[in-house]
Amino acid sequence: MIKLIDLIAGARPNFMKIAPIVDAIKARQQEGATLRYRLIHTGQHYDQNMSASFFEQLGIPDPDINLGAGGGTQAEQAAAIMMGYENVLRQERSDLCMVVGDVTSTMACSIVARKMLVDVAHVEAGIRSGDWTMPEEINRIVTDSLTSYFFTTSEFANRNLRKNGVAEDRIFFVGNTMIDSLLRNMDRFRKPEIWDRAGLEPGSYIVVTLHRPANVDEESKLKELLDVIIFSSRGLPLVFPVHPRTVKILQNMGIQAPNLYMIEPLGYLEFNYLVKHSKAVITDSGGITEETTVMHVPCITVRDNTERPETISIGTNELIGTDPRAIAPAMEKLFSGNWKKGDIPEKWDGKTAERIVDILVSKLSS
The missing domain is CATH 3.40.50.2000 (Glycogen Phosphorylase B;)
Known part of the structure; x- marks a missing residue:
């Protein structure tokens, strides 16, 4: 039957x-x-x-x-x-x-x-x-x-x-299964339009994604986070595909920096092309911490907790909390070359x- x-x-x-x-x-x-x-x-x-x-x-x-x-x-x-x-x-x-x-x-x-x-x-x-x-x-x-x-x-x-x-x-x-998708599509990743427009080069830019209420719902908190990220980036391009819930808040803030590129959400193949070739990712997403772990990309997670602790104990992820003051030390560790290499979890x-x-x-x- x-x-x-x-x-x-x-x-x-x-x-x-x-x-x-x-x-x-x-x-x-x-x-x-x-x-x-x-x-x-x-x-x-x-x-x-x-x-x-x-x-x-x-x-x-x-x-x-x-x-x-x-x-x-x-x-x-x-x-x-x-x-x-x-x-x-x-x-x-x-x-x-x-x-x-x-x-x-x-x-x-x-x-x-x-x-x-x-x-x-x-x-x-x-x-x-x-x-x-x-x-x-x-x-x-x-x-x-x-x-x-x-x-x-x-x-x-x-x-x-x-x-x-x-x-x-x-x-x-x-x-x-999300890693199944990642591995079977990796050779299909494609360069997004922002790559040429911003003059990006492998290992010389940082991807930012923020969407959780604790980080984006208060204008002052989001502004402080972005200000510190910009200040700590040493001028490297920051590519920020903006989640729809965050767009509304950013529209009222007027944040600008010559190295900050706020773009619309990307397709799967374009976004992971950016992640794979980036120097690091700053995020509050859970799934992205899994993808960065498999691609051996340093990941800074702006959250107080995670449901994916294997990305920290085994992978390339570090949980730094939601206090904007934690950004600068994490970025200093990244730029010093002391970020952990990480491994891939079982199965x-x-x-x-x-x-x-x-x-x-x-x-x-x-």
């Missing part, structure tokens, strides 16, 4: 994680596996650069269903996603709902699936920051409380799940999606 898996993708971080799973399912179908997937885009990110271009660049097929749930508050968005997905399951119930990451779509579809008696598989299960002010932390905890199959990226995540009483036979340490080898689908074939056929 053919088993139907719903693959849920809603926001930019999801797309990198779902693409290799789609490819792995297709490969198993060619080998005769009785799996069918239904790709469901919730519409949580609906901006062209934040969504559609990622589908194109990562070779993800057009969604089978688009719930069109973009816009509104988090609660409004979650409600729209839940209503839309419930309707999908009423029309054709799937055998498994696979969610990835920790965005609103992840949590919302997990709730609906379990209420409709559909098992949930969570890719990137078990990661925790311990920071309940982050919406993502709430999403992780709720999703993992409903999950049947936990696919994890690290032993840190495994330990978090065990502490919460998850049985060992439901935890599957498989690696990181971040580009084969994670294959391991996931092998397990699904086994579980769904039993």
Whole structure:
């Protein structure tokens, strides 16, 4: 009997994680596996650069269903996603709902699936920051409380799940599907327009990304952060692809510097070209810390906590907190040449999606 898996993708971080799973399912179908997937885009990110271009660049097929749930508050968005997905399951119930990451779509579809008696598989299960002010932390905890199959990226995540009483036979340490996408697309990275316009050269510029409320919601805090980054950059170009939530705040601030290039969000291939060839990245993103670790690029994370501690203990990431005064010492360490080289975590080898689908074939056929 053919088993139907719903693959849920809603926001930019999801797309990198779902693409290799789609490819792995297709490969198993060619080998005769009785799996069918239904790709469901919730519409949580609906901006062209934040969504559609990622589908194109990562070779993800057009969604089978688009719930069109973009816009509104988090609660409004979650409600729209839940209503839309419930309707999908009423029309054709799937055998498994696979969610990835920790965005609103992840949590919302997990709730609906379990209420409709559909098992949930969570890719990137078990990661925790311990920071309940982050919406993502709430999403992780709720999703993992409903999950049947936990696919994890690290032993840190495994330990978090065990502490919460998850049985060992439901935890599957498989690696990181976002790294699958990174490795399979690395030779396709392409130079963005800003490269020539700013006269960038490998190892001679810094990439900046800031979007978390703790860093960008207060104008004075964001201004102080950028001022210190500019002051500590020794004149190197600073390329800042600006998240939509940050644009509105920056428009009121009038920050300018000859070496600061604030640009629109980039596609996956262009952004990672910038990261790969940069001297360093200053960020408050979790996913970027994983990519910099694999590409051996120094990463300065402007957060008080991280749900990806392996990027610090094993990789190239350093957590410096959100106090702008911590920027200068970190930059001094970078320029002195004393930044750690880092290594790549176990099973971040580009084969994670294959391991996931092998397990699904086994579980769904039993």
